[in-house]
Amino acid sequence: MGQSQDSRMRPPWSQESSPEEGPSTARSQQWKRAIGVLIAVLLCGLLLGSSMLWVYIFRNCGPRPCETPVCLDLLAHYLASGNRSVDPCTDFFSFVCETANGTRNSFQALTEENKSLLWRLLETQGSWHLGSGEEKALQFYNSCMNTDAIEAEGVGPLQQIIEELGGWHISGNWTSLDFNRTLRLLMSQYGHFPFFRAHLRLHPTPPHTPVIQIDQPDFGILLQKEQEQKLYAQILREQLTYLNRLGILLGGDPQKVQQHASWFISFTSRLFQFLRPLEQQQAQDKLFHVVTIKDLQKMAPAIDWLSCLQATFMPMSLSPTQTLVVHDLDYLRNMSQLVEEELLTSRDMIQSYMILGLVDTLSPALDSKFRKARRELRQKLWELKERPPLPASPRWMKCVESTGDFFEPTLAAMFVREVFGPSIQSAAMELFAEIKDAVIIRLKKLSWISEETLKEALNKLTKLQVEMGAPKQAWNPELAKEEYSDIQLGPTFLQSFLSCVRSLQIRKVQHFLHPFSYHRWTGSPWGVNAYYSVPDHVVVFPAGLLQPPFFHPGYPRAVNFGAVGSIMAHELLRIFYQLLLPGGCPGCDTHVLQEALLCLENHYTALSLSNMAPLNGSHTLLENSGDIGGLAIAFQAYSKKIAEHSGEMTLPNQDLNPYQLFFQSYAQVMCRELNSQDPQGSYSPPNLRVHGPLSNTPDFAKHFHCPRGTLLNPSAHCKLW
Template sequence: MLKMVNAAEETQKGNQMLRMSETPKGPQLKLSTQDPAEAQQQIEPELPKSTLPRESDLEEQRAAERTKPGWIKCRCSLWALVLAFCLCVVLPGMVFYLHHSLRGGNWKQEVLASPCNSSACQRASVHLSMSADPFTHPCDYFLFSCGPDGSSTKAQGHQREKSRRDVKEKRTLDRKTELLQYLREILESDDSLASSAVQKAKAFYRTCLDTKSLDNAGEEPFLALIHKLGGWFVSGQWNQTDFNSTLSVLMRDYATFPFFNAYVDKDPTDTSGETTKRYIQIDQPDLLIPIEWISEKEKSQVIRETLHPFLASCSRYLALLGSPPDSSSSKISVGAFVSLSSELAVAMAPLSHRKAKGQLSQRLTIKELQSIAPAVDWLGCLQAAFHSPPLTEDERVLLHNLPYVVQMSHIIGNWISGHELSPSGPLHTFMLLNLLHTLLPALDSRFSETANNFSVVLGHVGVRQGVLDSKPQSEGFTAAPRWKRCVLETERGFDGVLAHLLGINIAGGEAEELVENILSSFKSQLYKLKWHNQKTLQFVMRKGQSVTPKIGTTKEKSSEAELDLLYSEVSVSLDSFFSNYLQLLSLLQKRRSKLLHDDWISADILSVTPSLLGNELSVPMGIFIPPLFHPTYPRAMNYGVLGFLLAKDLLHVLLPDIYSQSVTVRDVGQCVWSHYRSVTNNESQAPPLPTAQQQEVWLQFSALQIALEAYQKSLKKQPADTSISGFSTTRLFFVAFSQVNCDADLYHHLMPLEPSFLVTAICAKSHLCPTTLQCPKTTRRYSSHGC
């Protein structure tokens, strides 16, 4: 036993001597190219001489090694094997952890994310199940490219299942339609506890849908209104009311402007945004008869191909009002209406021509206007339409086609003086037929069918309905589904109410956070671009840094009590949409009058794209709706869909000329396009994309990057997120984005490939995605480097 202890002590001493002898070996290896003597001189000062092993000690150490028991040697080998095994197990785990950490995500979070069980999330789950997951169907989800009309066209060399294509076509809606659908759900919901204003809006909508009551009422409501206005020549019962008196009533009570348009707005030439002053604006009207601009003659004329169907539709209207088409009064009235419309059309001009001639925003006082266009009682008519507070002759107005106004006054004077027996009979009929056109939405189906048939005829002859730069009020009304028409009409009168209901979706702050994060990521993206010069970079950076976002307007955030007070004078009938519609027209004109002297701003809730006014980025509330957004959605879904759309709009608004400012746009656009052609087996020689398409490809590619970066920033602040359909974090982000497809907006015709392919372009950098995307059907593997 004593020998074993002594042997162990000797062994321990030998190991100590061995460690001491190995101390200088590191430096000796590094200096192996030096002279041995010089190396020894450099090493010796580092250790005291007393620590250097003697030759006798080294001999004893070697002897101890030779006499070391075998079980000690085995134990050393065993520990070496255990250490190697641990390294083999732990090292890959560390690499895996670091890999996922660098991705910006949290692997444990992706596994343990709790499901979202709200009703909105349940509907979203069904929505997601209707299309392919890009990570489980990498060969299917991007194989359709965007066509010039926004529809999907099959990419060359691939065939998607018909059922999946049908589902996609039913699912793909533009943002405006999604908004109208959502407003429809609000108006059709049953909420007995809603405020008075909300109840009135819903009642108005329901009476609009009640076409049976409209058909039962027939033409009688309009005939009663004509009688109230003094009758007319067609019926043989006319009190020969004064021309200007009738015109004033139509402008005040029925928002109808037969001979000219009158509205209130800011001076279009004042772009500073510092003044809030508004002016009465006088513009050319929306004539009912289709006309066209003849640039060679610099004048407008009635489109001859539409003259006969237009006469037929006018005769049909009169027949519905009790005047047979073959009666003398009907023929005279229709002939006079067409003749007067043709005379007025000659003096009209498109916006581009008027702008080139300097005919826009010409300032005149009402007194000056009266002297050059005396047939109209301008002070009386404008006072009737904009009655609070009273106007004076010194009030300035803006004219946007002064030559037309002068010619219109001359035409009206000739028609009054040229008909001795009935001085203003044709003018009166002209005004009443314009009133009929205004009230078409509130009349029975026979009137709307007449308008629709005329629209069809115009389409057959290749002529768009309307005049030059504007469209008649009924365009789009007769062709759209009834529910959509009723939503639009309800929004005209109850926009403040609907804005309040939309605001409920953004009350929690999720919308503000999304906008702020998208704008922040947009600004950081500017630094990654290669700019042509430093001056351009500084200009763009100043522009981007100065932008401040704002969701909606101040007026849109009215309380329920304020809305109830605003609509307190509105009495909605439960069985007469015609009377409700007359109240709507009166309400609209009162609002126009209020605009002249108050800072009241109408709620533009039908807008679905941001706009820039000065440094303020106005983000409409109408974009924060399902299926694009919901406060209970996982943030991955909100950022993947609406975050991308918002980033895309932001790039369009703030960087309209980016192609000429940065070489990155061309390089990235062409790179993505090359990858697309490679993946879709369409690598034949073809010219590069046009400039506009390269910019759009870069823009949407960058928008997706911005949205992803914004979502990752959100995760860093709040690591927890919920799940839908078992997906979470990055994967749900991309799956949600793949639902966007050919989003119908102003620029969809510039996108040569379906946006969902951008998932493949982003996932070329595999660390950004849950898995790499490879389609076995493609002839080439997708490039592993990103654009």
């Protein structure tokens, strides 16, 4: 029954053993037990270490917040707009663009910032070389800013010009000179075109030789016939008040001024009735006519076309067989008949019509009373259209704009040296190369393109030239000095202004006449509009566009690809717009192509109805395709970039992942007032330029978690590009 003492003292887990084996077996079991505990501890440590390693990798290889000054400035810019109370899946435009005072206008803000930089450069007067382009530009700018001198000059310089043109009846001093002589002087010496506009351009069809184009006048007093007769009458009254002010400022008899101003409005209204709407021109498939000067002389005999055009486009040598491009022949015929009739009975009124129009054209170079009258007219017309008040432009901005118009090569060099150094240019070219590669990949995957057409398209891309920043000639100060040699500054600002007008016109003609091996830019380097030139097969991205908040080498890549990358892709797609036109892609699968185009048109029609903004899809189809394709290609290029290169960043404290930041940056570029869109323009309204491409991009819905069936996550998508 009982147990021995040794048995009672053994631990409960011990087993019976022989005297020899007992101690060693117990130690072995204890050792095994210790090893198990050690292994468990090591496993726990390994798991903990792995977790910490993954946290480290996530924190250091995943998106990092960019907290550099340029990124913090961008963050402040983004946070200054956007209505976060709206659902991004139903109104991403408001989600990004809306502000407390309306809607952000991104391109306008960047344009003003670039002009502000030019202002600072002009105000920081350096030591320019005597007679250099910089010196002349600075002298003109200083003369423009010297408002005390302009006020002291008063109307004297302007009255001298009017007397040289024969005077006018309202002041009691009028000489009945030859009508075409006065018209010739207005066009060639003062840049004023009262009955039509004439300018040089490249012919719209190959081989794109220089040609004079004749257009309708721009109706400088902003005459616009509205649908509502009451509103139209109010506009006419405001314009009549403005013309009366001009006549009184020039010392005219109030009663005669009233009579002549009323005739001015009546005559302009009759001219306006002759205009042929753009829709009618498109319906008749005649957007322009090619005629000779001799032909036009027969159609519109009131104008001495050869002498007027010869004087305007010196040093061109014109003849009756010179080819012209005309957009609206019916307008010119009717205009000529009306002028002939009025010259028989109201020659003095025709003279007043031309003089009042000239005064309006020259108002930026006149004293404050004229500028104030013009500004108040614009403000009242703006209010009649129920638009927000126009902010008053400071004097420096007007002077920067005029200096830029007349001395563009000089200001271009100043601007580019300041903001477009080698590192920015290199980053922009790298981005363009990646977008171009994405376009090539996209073209190869098109379901409707033929092999032959694809080959031609790829060949076009290979031959394409790209220009970044500024034109090459902007860097040559000696060239600029030669271009300004005929400009005579002083003694009054008006005389300086007119000397610059004449010099600029001569330069434009010479640029078209002289053969050149490089592309002549159609915009300024501080501008913000990229474009594709069909004749020169070159795509241009000015330095003014490649600036914050659109682009910077230090930004997260999502920002650069979403903003400027989508613009670059859109411009590249312009090369292939011809393929989308009827008969433009004969070897392609036209059935598939037309289905895609119809899908696109229906897609935007549905969006416009949901946004209560009727849309003419036929006018905007090509640009809609460019918007959708540009976004898709930029997103494809961005996705490839971050898959191949780690280290992407995002903006701090914004709670947006890089893909969401990409789409936000795209929308930020499109921000502008909804009512700023031209109803006859080729672009959709700003909100549709945001919602159209995003709703056709499944990745947007994926990254913003949009439920199926919401506005920006429809059940079907269009596959064009």
